[in-house]
Amino acid sequence: MNLFKTITNRYKMIFICLLSSMIFLQGCFSTETKNIEDYKYAVIYTDMFEKAVIHLYNEKGKFLSKHKTKYRGMPLGAFMKKPIHMNNKIYYANPLSKHNTNEFILELNKSNLQIKEIPNEEKIAPTVWTVDEEFAYMSEGDLTSSKLAKTNIATRKQVASTELKGEANYMIEHSDKLYVLTFIHSNPDDIYGIINVINKKDLSLIETIKIDDMMYSSDMELVDNDLFLVKTSDGKDNQSNELIKINLKNKKIEKIILPFKGLRYIYVHKDQMFITQGNSFLEPTEKKIAKLHLNSSKMDVFTTEIENYVSYIHEDQFITSDGTKIQIYNLDNFKKEKEFKLEGDESLFTSFFIND
Numbered sequence: 282m283n284l285f286k287t288i289t290n291r292y293k294m295i296f297i298c299l300l301s302s303m304i305f306l307q308g309c310f311s312t313e314t315k316n317i318e319d320y321k322y323a324v325i326y327t328d329m330f331e332k333a334v335i336h337l338y339n340e341k342g343k344f345l346s347k348h349k350t351k352y353r354g355m356p357l358g359a360f361m362k363k364p365i366h367m368n369n370k371i372y373y374a375n376p377l378s379k380h381n382t383n384e385f386i387l388e389l390n391k392s393n394l395q396i397k398e399i400p401n402e403e404k405i406a407p408t409v410w411t412v413d414e415e416f417a418y419m420s421e422g423d424l425t426s427s428k429l430a431k432t433n434i435a436t437r438k439q440v441a442s443t444e445l446k447g448e449a450n451y452m453i454e455h456s457d458k459l460y461v462l463t464f465i466h467s468n469p470d471d472i473y474g475i476i477n478v479i480n481k482k483d484l485s486l487i488e489t490i491k492i493d494d495m496m497y498s499s500d501m502e503l504v505d506n507d508l509f510l511v512k513t514s515d516g517k518d519n520q521s522n523e524l525i526k527i528n529l530k531n532k533k534i535e536k537i538i539l540p541f542k543g544l545r546y547i548y549v550h551k552d553q554m555f556i557t558q559g560n561s562f563l564e565p566t567e568k569k570i571a572k573l574h575l576n577s578s579k580m581d582v583f584t585t586e587i588e589n590y591v592s593y594i595h596e597d598q599f600i601t602s603d604g605t606k607i608q609i610y611n612l613d614n615f616k617k618e619k620e621f622k623l624e625g626d627e628s629l630f631t632s633f634f635i636n637d
Contacts, residue, residue: 342621
C-alpha cells in the first residue's frame with residue numbers, strides 16, 4: 282500500500298511538473314505572439330549565404346525580439362528592391378540564394394511573420410515584379426529579351442506568360458494594365474528604354490513608348506495619367522538628374538531637371554512627389570531629397586542626416602533608415618522629430634517595414 286501511495290504521489294508530482302512546464306511554455310509563446318502583435322517596425326538583415334532575420338521594435342524604438350527565416354538574400358540581386366504592401370502582407374523579391382536562383386517572390390504576413398513563396402512555371406528568377414489584389418507578375422531577362430509570368434496568389438498557379446523585347450528593369454500595375462520598363466542594348470551607342478503597356482488579363486501587348494538615352498531606372502510611379510520614372514543612368518551609364526514624365530494619353534514626354542544627380546526612389550503623397558538621392562552600390566551621397574509640387578513647378582530640396590536606403594511616407598511623416606538608425610522627419614519642413622538606434626546584426630541590413 283505504501284509503495285502504491287509512493288508511486289501515485291510520484292505521478293502526481295510528474296503531472297504537476299508537466300502542467301507547470303506547459304503553463305510556462307504557454308506564457309513564453311504568448312509573450313512571443315504579443316511581441317509580434319505589438320511591434321511597429323520590422324528590420325530585415327540577410328546576405329546571399331545567411332538566412333534572413335527580422336528584428337522587431339515597438340513605436341518608441343525599443344527592441345522586442347528577433348525572428349529567423351529560412352530565406353537568404355531577400356531582396357538582394359533584384360532590380361526592384363522596394364517592397365510592395367497589400368492587405369497586411371508585404372512582398373519582396375528573392376531571386377538569388379547562395380549560388381542558386383529562386384523562381385518565386387516572397388509574401389510575408391505582417392501579423393505572424395510567416396513567409397510563403399509565390400512561384401512561376403517559366404523558370405523566372407524575378408528581378409522585376411509587382412502584385413495586385415489577386416495576381417503576382419514576375420519578370421527577368423537578358424540584354425535581348427525578357428519573360429513575363431502571371432501567377433494566382435491564392436492558388437500559387439501560373440495562369441499566363443509572354444515574352445518582351447529588351448531587358449526588363451521595372452514594373453508597376455494599375456487598374457487593368459501593367460507598365461513594364463525594358464531596355465534595348467542592340468546598339469551600344471544608342472541604348473534606350475521602352476515602356477511596354479500590357480493587358481493584365483492575358484499579358485498581351487497594347488502599345489510601347491520609347492524613352493531615348495536611358496540605361497537604368499530604379500523607380501516608377503503612376504499619378505493619374507502621368508507615368509513618372511527616375512533616369513538613374515543615361516544611355517552612357519552616367520548618373521542623371523532627370524525625372525521623366527510621360528503623359529499616357531498623348532504620349533508627350535517631359536524632362537524635369539532636379540538639382541542633384543543619383544536619383545533613387547519616388548514617393549507620392551497627396552499632391553507632392555518626393556525623390557530621394559542614392560545609388561545601387563550604397564555609396565555615400567549628399568542625402569538630398571527633392572519635394573516636387575505636382576500642381577505647380579515649385580520644388581524644394583532638403584537634406585537628411587542619414588542615407589535614405591529604405592524610406593516610407595506614413596501618417597504624414599517621412600520615415601527612413603540607413604541600417605543603423607530609423608529617423609522620422611516632418612514632411613513639410615523635414616525637421617527631424619525622432620530617431621532610434623537599431624540593434625544591428627552580423628548580416629547586411631536590406632530593408633525595414635512598418636506594421637500598421
